[in-house]
Amino acid sequence: MIRFEDVSVTYDGATEPTVQGIDFEVPEGELVLLVGPSGTGKSTILNSVSGLVPHFTGGTLRGRVTVAGRDTRTHKPRELADVVGTVGQDPLSHFVTDTVEDELAYGMESLGLPPHVMRRRVEETLDLLGLADLRARPISTLSGGQQQRVAIGSVLTPHPQALILDEPTSALDPAAAEEVLAVLQRLVHDLGTTILMAEHRLERVIQYADRIALLPGPGEPLLLGTPAEIMAVSPVYPPVVGLGRLAGWSPLPLTVRDARRRAGDLRDSLAAGNRAAGAARVGAAAPRQRGRVTPTPAQPRLRWLRKPTPATPPPSPYAAEVHSLSVRRSHIHALTDITLTLTPGETLALMGRNGAGKSTLLNTLVGLIAPTSGGVRTGGAIPHRTPPRDLIRRVGLVPQEPRDLLYADTVAAECEAADADAGAAPGTCRTLVTDLLPGVADDTHPRDLSEGQRLALALAVVLTARPPLLLLDEPTRGLDYAAKARLAVVLRALAAEGHAIVLATHDVELAAEIADRVVLLADGEIIADGPAADVVVASPSFAPQVSKILAPQQWLTVAQVKEALGRTGRIGRTGRTGRTGRTGRIGSS
Numbered sequence: 001m002i003r004f005e006d007v008s009v010t011y012d013g014a015t016e017p018t019v020q021g022i023d024f025e026v027p028e029g030e031l032v033l034l035v036g037p038s039g040t041g042k043s044t045i046l047n048s049v050s051g052l053v054p055h056f057t058g059g060t061l062r063g064r065v066t067v068a069g070r071d072t073r074t075h076k077p078r079e080l081a082d083v084v085g086t087v088g089q090d091p092l093s094h095f096v097t098d099t100v101e102d103e104l105a106y107g108m109e110s111l112g113l114p115p116h117v118m119r120r121r122v123e124e125t126l127d128l129l130g131l132a133d134l135r136a137r138p139i140s141t142l143s144g145g146q147q148q149r150v151a152i153g154s155v156l157t158p159h160p161q162a163l164i165l166d167e168p169t170s171a172l173d174p175a176a177a178e179e180v181l182a183v184l185q186r187l188v189h190d191l192g193t194t195i196l197m198a199e200h201r202l203e204r205v206i207q208y209a210d211r212i213a214l215l216p217g218p219g220e221p222l223l224l225g226t227p228a229e230i231m232a233v234s235p236v237y238p239p240v241v242g243l244g245r246l247a248g249w250s251p252l253p254l255t256v257r258d259a260r261r262r263a264g265d266l267r268d269s270l271a272a273g274n275r276a277a278g279a280a281r282v283g284a285a286a287p288r289q290r291g292r293v294t295p296t297p298a299q300p301r302l303r304w305l306r307k308p309t310p311a312t313p314p315p316s317p318y319a320a321e322v323h324s325l326s327v328r329r330s331h332i333h334a335l336t337d338i339t340l341t342l343t344p345g346e347t348l349a350l351m352g353r354n355g356a357g358k359s360t361l362l363n364t365l366v367g368l369i370a371p372t373s374g375g376v377r378t379g380g381a382i383p384h385r386t387p388p389r390d391l392i393r394r395v396g397l398v399p400q401e402p403r404d405l406l407y408a409d410t411v412a413a414e415c416e417a418a419d420a421d422a423g424a425a426p427g428t429c430r431t432l433v434t435d436l437l438p439g440v441a442d443d444t445h446p447r448d449l450s451e452g453q454r455l456a457l458a459l460a461v462v463l464t465a466r467p468p469l470l471l472l473d474e475p476t477r478g479l480d481y482a483a484k485a486r487l488a489v490v491l492r493a494l495a496a497e498g499h500a501i502v503l504a505t506h507d508v509e510l511a512a513e514i515a516d517r518v519v520l521l522a523d524g525e526i527i528a529d530g531p532a533a534d535v536v537v538a539s540p541s542f543a544p545q546v547s548k549i550l551a552p553q554q555w556l557t558v559a560q561v562k563e564a565l566g567r568t569g570r571i572g573r574t575g576r577t578g579r580t581g582r583t584g585r586i587g588s589s
Contacts, residue, residue, distance in 0.1 A: 001026055001027060001028040001067065001068060001161065001162055001194040002025065002026040002049055002065075002066070002067050002162055002194060002196060003025045003026075003064075003065070003066045004022045004023055004024055004025070004045075004048075004063070004064075004065055005023060005063050005064040005065075005066075006021060006022070006023050006062075006063040006064075007019065007020075007021075007022040007023070007045075007048065007061065007062070007063035007064070007065055008020035008021065008022070008061075008062045008063060009041070009044050009048060009053055009054070009059055009060070009061050009062075010059055010060045010062075011057070011058065011059035012058050012059055014059075018041045018044045018059075019040075019041035019044050019045055019215075021221055021222070022045060022063070022222055023063075023222075024213060024222065024224050026162075026194055026196050027194070028161075028192055028194050029188055029189075029192035029193070029194060030188065030194060030195075030210045030211065031184065031185070031188045031195040031197065031208060031209055031210050032195070032196050032197070032209065032210065032211050032212070032213055033197055033198075033199065033202075033205060033206065033208075033209035033211075033212045033213070033227075034046070034196060034197065034198040034212075034213045034215070035198070035199070035200075035202065035212055035213070035214055035215070035230070035234065035236055036214055036215030036216060036217070036235075036236065036480075037215075037216075037217060037235060037236060037480050037482060038200075038450055038452050038453075038478075038479070038480045038482075038483055039218070039450065040215035040216075040217060040218060041215060042166075042198040042215060043088075043089070043166055043198065043450075045198075045215075046086070046164050046165075046166050046196065046198055047086075047088075047164075048061060048065045048072060049065060049067055049072065049084060049086075049162070049164050049196060050072075050077055050080060050084050050086040050164055051072045051075060051076055051077040051079075051080050052077055052086070054073075055076045055077060056077065061073060067080060067083055067084050067161075067162055068083045068084075068161055068162070070083065081107070081110070081111065081158070081160075082111055082158065082160070083160055083161045083162060084160050084161070084162045084163075084164060085107075085155030085156065085158065085160035085162070085163050085164070086155065086163075086164040086165075086166075087148075087151050087152050087155055087163075087164070087165050087166065087168060088166045089166050089167045089170065089451050089477075089478055090401070090451075091147045091148050091150070091151035091171075092147065092401070094151050094154065095139050095147075095150075095151070095154075097139070098138055098139060098140075099135075099136060099137065099138055099139065100126075100131060100134050100135050100136070100137055100139060100142075100150050101122060101126075101135045101136065103139060103150055103153075103154050104121075104122045104125055104126070104131075104150070104153050104154055104157050105118050105122050105157065106154065107154055107155065107157055107158045108121060108157050108158050111158055113158070118157075121157045121158075121159070122157060125153045125156050125157050126153070128153075128156070128183050129149045129150075129152065129153045129156075129179070129180065129183060130149070130176070130179055131146075131149055131150065131153060134146060134150075141329075141330060141332075142355075143354045143355045143359060145171045145172045145173060145176055145354030145355070145506070146354050146355055147171070148168065148169075148170070148171040148172055149172070149176065149180065149354075152165070152168060152180060156183075156187075159191075160193070161193065161194060162193070162194040162195070162196070163184070163187070163193060163194070163195045163196075163197075164195075164196050164197075165184075165195065165196075165197040165198070165199075166197075166198050167198060167199055167200065167451075167477070167478060168180060168184075168197060168199065169181065169199060169201060169204050169205065170199075170200070170201070170474075170477045170478060171354075171400070171474060171477060171506070172354060172506060173351075173352070173353045173354050173506045173541070174204075174506065174508065174541045174542060175353065175541050176353065176354055177201075177204050177506075178204075181204065181205060181208050184197075184208065185208050188210075200236075200478070200479060200480045200481070201238075201507070202236065202237060202238040202241075203238035203239060203240065203509065203545050206227050206231070206238060206254050207227075207254055207255050209227050210226075211224060211225065211226060211227075212224070212225065212226070212227050212229075212230040212231075212234075214230050214233075214234055216234070216235060217235070227254055228251050228252060228254065231252055231254065232251075232252060236480055236481050236482075237481075238545065239509060239544065239545040239546050239557070239558050240253055240254065240255065240256060240258075240259050240545045240546075240549065241253070241254070242558040243259060243263075243266075243545075243546055243549060243558050243561065244259065246558060246561065246562055246565075247262075247263075247266050249262055256545055256548045256549055259545075259549045260548070260549050263549050263550060266550070266561075267550055267553060269565065270550070270553060270555065270561065270564055270565070271553065273564055273565070273567065274564070317343070318341045318342060318343060318377075319342045319343060319344050319346070319378070319379060319468050319469045319500030320340075320341065320342040320365055320376075320377070320378050320379075320395075320469055320500065320502070321341050321342075321375075321376070321377045321378075322338050322339060322340050322341070322361075322364075322365075322374070322375075322376050323339055323374055323375045323376075324337055324338075324339055324373065324374035324375070325337070325338040325339070325361075325364065325371050325373075325374035325375065325376055326338070326371065326372050326373045326374055327357075327360055327364060327369060327371060327372050327524075328372045329360070329369075333523075333524050334357050334360040334524050335357045335360055335361060335364070335524045335525075336523075336524045336525050337374070337525065338357075338361065338374070338524075338525075338526060339526075340519065340526070340529065342469070342500045342502065343500065344468060344498045344499070344500050345495050345496070345497075345498050345499070345500065346495070346500050346501070346516050346517065347491065347492075347495050347500075347501040347503070347514055347515050347516045347517070348500075348501070348502050348503070348515065348516065348517045348518070348519060349502075349503045349505055349510075349511035349515035349517070349518045349519070349532065350362070350502060350503065350504040350505070350519050350521060351504075351505065351506070351508075351511060351518055351519070351520050351521070351536075351542050352520050352521035352522055352527075353522065354506075356521040356522055356523065356524065357521050357523075357524040357525075358473070358504035358521055359400065359473055359504055360524075361504070361521070362397060362471045362473055362502065362504055363397075364376055364383070364384075365378055365383060365395060365397075365469070365471055365502070366378075366383055366391070366395050366396075366397040366471060367383030367384040367385075367386060367391055367395075368384075368397075369384070370384040371384075378391075378394050378395045378469050379394040379395070379468055379469065381394055383395065389421070392421060392422060392465045392467065393422070393465050393466075393467060394467055394468060394469060395467050395468075395469040395470075395471065396462035396463065396465060396467040396469070396470055396471065397462065397471040397472075397473070398455065398458050398459050398462050398470075398471070398472045398473065398475060399458075399473050400473040400474045400477070402451075402454040402455045402457070402458035402459075403446065403447070403454055403458075405458045405461055405462070406446040406454065406457060406458060406461070408446070409445055410442060410443050410444065410445060410446075411433065411440055411441070411442055411443070411444050411446065411457060412430070412442035412443065414429070414446060414457060414461060415427075415429035415430040415433060415460070415461075415464075416429075418460070418461040418464040418465075419464060421464075421465070422464045422465035422466075423465075424464050424465065428464050429460055429461060429464040430442075432459075432460035432463055432464065433456070433457060433460045436456040436457075436459060436460055436486075436490065437453055437456040437457060437460070440453065440457075450478065451477060451478025451479075452478045452479045452480070452483045455475060455477070455478065455479065459472075459475075459490075463494075467499075468498070468499060468500060469499070469500045469501075469502070470494060470499050470500070470501045470502070471501075471502045471504075472501070472502070472503050472504070472505075473504045474504060474505055474506065474507075475487060475503060475505065475510075476505065476507045476510050484507075484509075484510060487510075488510065488513050488514050491503075491514050492514055495514075495516075503515065508536060508542050508543065508544045509544050509545070509557070511532060511536060511542070511544075512532065512536060512544040512546070512547065512556035512557055513556070513557055513559075515532040516531070516532060517529070517530065517531060517532060517535075518530065518531075518532045518535040518536055518542075519535075520535060520539065520542070532556070533554045533556060534554075536556070537551065537554050537556075544556055544557065546558055546560075546561065
């Protein structure tokens with residue numbers, strides 16, 4: 001169905017190809033997962049299937065890409081629209097209508113399908129993706145995850161033979177992600193749809209893949225094989241594989257179910273180690289403030305974090321105070337009777353389904369939304385009544401779409417504007433960018449950065465003012481595991497300096513890694529608020545993989561397990577990292 005023949009792509013002005021030597025086939029009715037670290041060219045490969053490369057992006061494509069026999073060099077995207085549907089990382093860039101139902105129908109209308117066919121397919125897609133209650137809603141009022149589902153639905157209604165998906169679950173809560181992936185699996189198994197998908201959150205998708213195409217790194221050849229074969233050698237892998245490598249299990253488990261069946265000895269070793277160490281409770285590491293479990297070993301702090309200047313101290317003992325807050329938007333109760341406080345140095349993860357009110361709460365804390373009733377204070381000030389120049393020194397928000405903060409033509413200009421807005425010394429923002437985003441030139445346009453790179457730039461812009469309260473909305477969207485680890489280092493260091501941090505996230509692994517406290521929202525109300533280890537372990541939807549595997553013991557990350565085994569000297573007895581299986585080279589089956 002999809003065939004790459006010795007494909008290389010070189011963008012205008014680049015000295016080296018972004019991808020080269022790509023040669024493999026995606027058969028009809030198969031789901032192939034494209035994985036690899038950020039910057040290895042996954043999006044370029046996907047866009048070459050839909051014809052966006054080179055007809056839209058420019059550059060030079062050498063070799064040949066065919067879809068259902070059509071050569072993408074000679075067929076433009078509109079000439080491929082009836083056989084291939086594409087959803088990129090940014091769903092907003094796809095929308096051309098105002099409401100959900102109109103967006104689902106638009107692609108079919110462009111292809112000239114009869115009205116009765118359009119109506120039936122719209123209804124089917126609304127049911128498949130759980131969008132029936134949103135059919136008349138303006139797309140602009142939907143949460144990021146709801147918009148992602150609409151974007152996927154808009155390419156499903158024309159019934160394409162092939163689907164190209166770039167990070168399709170990045171903005172979805174765990175339950176919604178499972179629903180979407182189950183739909184994709186049905187399309188593959190029941191309708192014979194061919195799917196090529198890139199996804200960083202491998203813990204969600206690996207079990208659905210028939211094969212994996214791995215881009216190990218720049219200049220390295222693509223590897224193709226079964227999930228078990230590729231995970232044995234891949235530099236990126238989900239926590240369940242990381243735990244399997246640590247324990248020396250062979251073959252490596254790919255699902256929580258497989259790992260649980262083999263984790264009996266590991267649970268016994270961890271329990272025995274904690275009893276020997278006099279642990280206060282089974283499976284708990286050395287206690288820390290607010291219930292946070294033992295962190296990963298200390299890492300070197302970034303240059304800009306070693307400066308003696310602390311975060312600007314707030315006049316209030318709380319970094320944020322929310323009392324009986326309610327927000328009503330367009331006849332929708334977005335938040336109802338929210339009460340919480342946040343202390344300096346605390347990291348809080350806001351979690352819940354798409355549309356639960358997480359982004360609304362962040363926007364209220366930063367003054368973008370005024371309360372309908374109740375009150376909000378950040379550092380003693382009322383956000384929506386505080387002048388912006390004063391507010392940026394109290395609270396900073398990195399939005400779900402980092403581009404909303406980026407308006408200059410170059411990275412250097414963004415940094416200069418950030419320094420001026422914050423009243424910081426010239427070069428302050430550029431220093432942050434160098435630490436967070438090494439290797440990016442001053443003259444790079446922000447739109448030419450990847451999703452993860454734009455996030456890093458937006459974070460540097462916000463941190464230039466050193467606000468005591470930092471808000472991040474889905475900060476790991478578009479980030480691979482290595483980039484998430486770097487972000488975690490930065491956020492832990494900021495918390496250690498006294499910054500309070502609020503993360504609105506669906507990334508249960510990030511919450512397990514850095515959150516002191518988790519607040520679960522549902523329909524705009526708080527349904528749980530407590531230490532991260534207690535809240536996420538008790539939630540089947542929001543528990544990390546390690547927690548599910550080792551329950552009822554309260555372990556959250558592979559790093560915690562590794563540290564505990566190392567302390568007791570049992571890591572060698574449970575096994576060591578094992579690699580098994582054969583990895584096929586390009587085009588192998």
